[in-house]
Amino acid sequence: MSTLRTYLQLLPKAELHCHFVSTMRPETLLELCQAHQVQLRTLDLDSLFDYTGLADFLDVFNAAHLALSTPQEVARVAYEGVEDAVATANLRYREYFVNPDNFVAGAFGRPGPGMDYPTVIDAMIKGLGAAERDFGVGFGIIIGINRSLPAEAAAELVRTVVEHPRAQVLGIGQDDLTPEKSEDPLRFAEAYRLAREAGLRCTAHVGETMAASPQDVVTAALELQLDRVDHGYRVVDDPQSLAAAKASGLSFTCTPYSTVMLSGWELTADHRIARMVRAGLPVTLATDDAVFFKTDLAREYVEALPAMGISAPEATAIARQGFAAAWCPEQQRQRLLADFDGAALALGTALL
Numbered sequence: 001m002s003t004l005r006t007y008l009q010l011l012p013k014a015e016l017h018c019h020f021v022s023t024m025r026p027e028t029l030l031e032l033c034q035a036h037q038v039q040l041r042t043l044d045l046d047s048l049f050d051y052t053g054l055a056d057f058l059d060v061f062n063a064a065h066l067a068l069s070t071p072q073e074v075a076r077v078a079y080e081g082v083e084d085a086v087a088t089a090n091l092r093y094r095e096y097f098v099n100p101d102n103f104v105a106g107a108f109g110r111p112g113p114g115m116d117y118p119t120v121i122d123a124m125i126k127g128l129g130a131a132e133r134d135f136g137v138g139f140g141i142i143i144g145i146n147r148s149l150p151a152e153a154a155a156e157l158v159r160t161v162v163e164h165p166r167a168q169v170l171g172i173g174q175d176d177l178t179p180e181k182s183e184d185p186l187r188f189a190e191a192y193r194l195a196r197e198a199g200l201r202c203t204a205h206v207g208e209t210m211a212a213s214p215q216d217v218v219t220a221a222l223e224l225q226l227d228r229v230d231h232g233y234r235v236v237d238d239p240q241s242l243a244a245a246k247a248s249g250l251s252f253t254c255t256p257y258s259t260v261m262l263s264g265w266e267l268t269a270d271h272r273i274a275r276m277v278r279a280g281l282p283v284t285l286a287t288d289d290a291v292f293f294k295t296d297l298a299r300e301y302v303e304a305l306p307a308m309g310i311s312a313p314e315a316t317a318i319a320r321q322g323f324a325a326a327w328c329p330e331q332q333r334q335r336l337l338a339d340f341d342g343a344a345l346a347l348g349t350a351l352l
């Protein structure tokens, strides 16, 4: 391995855009599916995540949700996900999206009672808390609005979040697509208003694919008063939108391999993430849906960044931005940044 690759792998990392279920170990997915008689297209891990179409992907995605049936399993998956990312990518801090609506009775055809909001969140906190004690990796949870559900369900979800306060729940986001297969972030404005009123931070998946417009990114950021933007790639396709995004100072959580999987974009110097970096937007790097897209945080740094022509200093700034844009308490954020600066300096001196 080249010294640059070693440097990128060893840099301390914060990940701000990963969906909880997607941090599941592939072997654990198989084991839990078998334990709960959840059908998979194949039991061969080499081909399970190769999709010939959307149906193949949804098959595995749904199965992974159904496989998580108990709080103990949620806690186990939480712990293992940290353990793996520490070993492979030097993960130091992570914020997780979770869609509580995906765990209730009937979701994905879930048999039995399902798990309610506090059950899922407390199980995550238990597993992630154990991992924090063992590996020193801090964490936060972001409640994801599932856009396939009506706006009123999103508002109700935020009311539930506010009724069950947890220090580890830092904010809300929105993902998936509407029944019309659009992003339409403003549809959920009421949920965002309630969240801000309760002191929660706000982010949203927006401007991810060609189906969205550059203006959509800026409109969502302003109207929903976002604190961060997930994806947002389309913003570089319009100078005015790009200027507005820069002026906002908002950080973007970018996920290279998910753009390859979902949009077929090639990882070259023309990739929108590379253009965002060159334009001076605060970019952070993440996996999005690691297990389903056969990626991990190390690969996003070691493979994707060099493929997009990102230099070592730019990669260092991207890694640092992951800590700078974190929503953890300020004292913790400052300590993470100081630790990062020390480690990056030592690694750079030794390897670059």
Ligand SMILES: [Zn+2]
Binding pocket: 017, 019, 175, 205, 230, 288, 289
């Ligand atoms: Zn995502």
